[in-house]
Amino acid sequence: MADASSHVLTKGDSPGAAPTDKVRLYANSAGTLMKVDESGVEVPIGGTEDADMEKATYDPTLVEDDAFDRSNHHGNMPAGNVTENSTKRFVTDSEKANWDSKEPGFAKNSAFNKDFGGTGSSSQVSRADHQHLADPASDDQIRVYDSDGSVSYENKPTAGAVPLLHVQDEKSSGTHGGTFTAGARRTRDLNTVKTNEITGASLASNQITLPAGTYEIDALVPCVDVRYVRAWLYNVTGSADLVVGLSHRAEDGQDTQYCYLRGRFSLSVTSVMEIQHRGTVSQGTNGFGMATSLDTEIYTDVMIRQIST
16 A cells, blocks of 8 residues: 555555554545554544655654654755753754754854953953863863953963962072081071972972862082081971982082982972981081072072962
8 A cells, every 4th residue: 555665555455444553544535645553543644645645644653663763864864953961862853943943143162352450351262172172281271262362361371381380599699508507407598489380389488288189399508618518498387297318428529418308299289398308417508509600690599389279
């Protein structure tokens, strides 16, 4: 009764009641498209003989479950007529158009204007500028542009960078590092901040303050003719050594030697710390370093990087 290759129905008599949970379609002698349910009740559903079923009258529920794979489009229903939404339900063209209209003028990979308030001026946020790619340090960013196109806000960090605190002991040209007195640990001078990218970090009275977190230190601590010597990063707040420097001997007749402090440490609370130095022989005036008189003298040099907060 149905031509499977063309989906055309030929006029004929009623095929009788459909099997349980099924319906039958046929064209009666007048050419009217009819539906017959399992009780034998016939209902006209539109259409005529020798005519393809229009998409407006096509109802997948009227066809046996195994007749079509409903995840695919029937030949009379081009792919553009239905679209799968986020709940895995097919939606109509009008439903899709209504959804798309919620952000008028917004196109993929294009910029759109929004009023961020405050100044009342329109700022521009580019969809392409907020993305999660392979390298979060360089590719996860948000930019806000002023009306002249300049960037007024950008949260993009420097690729691969971690916050750094760099402090030094600087003295005027020709000034020696100071007297090194043996017998106990001595606090080294730290008086200049070269870089501070760590929120909450500071330097005052030769002491460094750092917030809770995990850090790495790389420090050079100079001395002259003090024999056996070591350096420490000491936690004044917690009364404990954080990093212990290498064992060293500085006894070469007026040559500057360096103690190295390198290591990782963690702080559970905001803490104050200092660089401590101990030698076995006292050395006046230049025990903490020999002046060169070539430029500003730099003695103790400390770099601390924040690994995590």
